[in-house]
Amino acid sequence: MGQKLEIDVNGKKHQLDADPETSLLEALREDLGMTGTKYGCGESRCGACTVLVDGVPTHSCVTTIADVKGAKVQTIESLEKNGTLHPVQEAFLETGAFQCGYCVSGMVMTAVGLLKSNPHPTEAQIVEYMSGNVCRCGAYPRIVEAIQKAAQSGGK
Ligand code: FES
Numbered sequence: 755m756g757q758k759l760e761i762d763v764n765g766k767k768h769q770l771d772a773d774p775e776t777s778l779l780e781a782l783r784e785d786l787g788m789t790g791t792k793y794g795c796g797e798s799r800c801g802a803c804t805v806l807v808d809g810v811p812t813h814s815c816v817t818t819i820a821d822v823k824g825a826k827v828q829t830i831e832s833l834e835k836n837g838t839l840h841p842v843q844e845a846f847l848e849t850g851a852f853q854c855g856y857c858v859s860g861m862v863m864t865a866v867g868l869l870k871s872n873p874h875p876t877e878a879q880i881v882e883y884m885s886g887n888v889c890r891c892g893a894y895p896r897i898v899e900a901i902q903k904a905a906q907s908g909g910k
């Protein structure tokens with residue numbers, strides 16, 4: 755049975771008429787039309803669905819809308835401001851840190867979360883922090899390079 759539940763996404767409050775157990779991923783994509791967050795495995799094994807919840811990278815496929823009540827959810831749609839990409843997005847583009855692009859949204863959000871908590875990570879810290887994000891195309895070296903580049907440009 756649906757019930758009214760409010761979630762805060764990218765600084766805007768949305769009233770959802772939905773089962774509280776609905777996944778955040780489904781609510782974002784189906785109810786709010788924010789399709790930048792991707793569905794990969796659906797079971798917390800790939801990271802394609804990563805969003806920030808109060809600044810912390812979170813797999814939205816296994817997070818319910820009830821779980822984020824009162825929290826601030828941030829999706830990839832929030833990063834570009836007035837036509838200017840976020841430094842992490844810019845660095846991914848400049849470095850060519852993707853092939854098919856499917857993992858990129860989740861990778862970028864996790865990287866943004868990393869640089870918020872640790873603006874100057876070592877390579878080992880990047881690899882460790884990004885370990886929940888899978889790239890089927892094996893673009894890992896360039897992804898690490900992109901995050902280092904974003905860190906150098908002060909990107910968070
Ligand atoms: S779709 Fe959520 S971790 Fe894979």
Ligand code: FES
Binds near residue numbers: 854888891
């Ligand atoms: S670029 Fe294809 S999955 Fe990462």
